[in-house]
């Protein structure tokens with residue numbers, strides 16, 4: 504469904520994404536995992552042409568994206584990015600309804616969709632629909648951005664740390680409900696995170712990036728069993744190291 508073939512992005516002399524090749528199958532969620540500055544966001548933005556690749560080829564549903572009109576491409580691809588991009592002068596309901604409205608849905612269908620999406624992301628429609636983005640907390644705004652990306656049931660979703668601003672318990676609940684809905688809808692997705700536990704929880708496969716290079720792609724257990732690089736090994740063992748630390752801190756290994 505999404506194919507990157509030998510994709511490179513350069514800014515001047517600096518290579519920020521270095522000959523990356525990746526395939527995401529229909530209905531699959533691929534996590535892009537890596538440290539800050541490793542090129543995850545740039546890779547994601549090349550898929551919907553918010554950033555143009557310097558070289559290489561990208562296809563979505565078999566179509567070379569350079570042949571698509573960028574705004575039409577983006578209507579077919581839901582996108583949640585770090586800066587959220589909610590329209591400040593539109594209410595929550597209007598923000599979520601933007602793409603369905605562009606696609607010509609009738610108002611009743613849009614209203615019902617907005618209400619069901621708000622419930623999905625655990626926001627009370629009665630309270631939140633008529634608020635403006637500046638009247639939301641960071642976590643609420645993030646949830647509205649996720650709802651907006653799902654609004655027109657796009658076949659492809661790109662998510663850049665969509666749960667980053669949430670407290671850990673809300674984050675865990677929303678990860679679970681997101682996982683359910685994307686499987687139910689059969690959405691193909693690329694999900695950027697630097698959190699290994701989130702990657703293991705949500706990803707069918709995980710792609711590890713470092714300094715613009717793709718180090719390894721595989722299921723979490725493949726990465727754990729046969730890490731191709733010391734950095735991958737360190738990343739996948741991080742949750743266990745932290746769990747051991749917490750266990751020790753709480754007073755021993757019996758817990």
Ligand SMILES: Nc1ncnc2c1ncn2[C@@H]1O[C@H](COP(=O)(O)OP(=O)(O)OP(=O)(O)O)[C@@H](O)[C@H]1O
Pocket residue numbers: 514519537538539540541542543544545546697
């Ligand atoms: N418009 C730009 N001009 C020059 N360099 C850029 C530009 N956009 C990104 N970069 C650089 O490209 C590299 C990769 O950035 P990118 O945002 O893709 O990383 P990331 O892995 O998503 O990081 P984070 O987890 O912090 O969001 C960084 O070194 C960044 O400074």
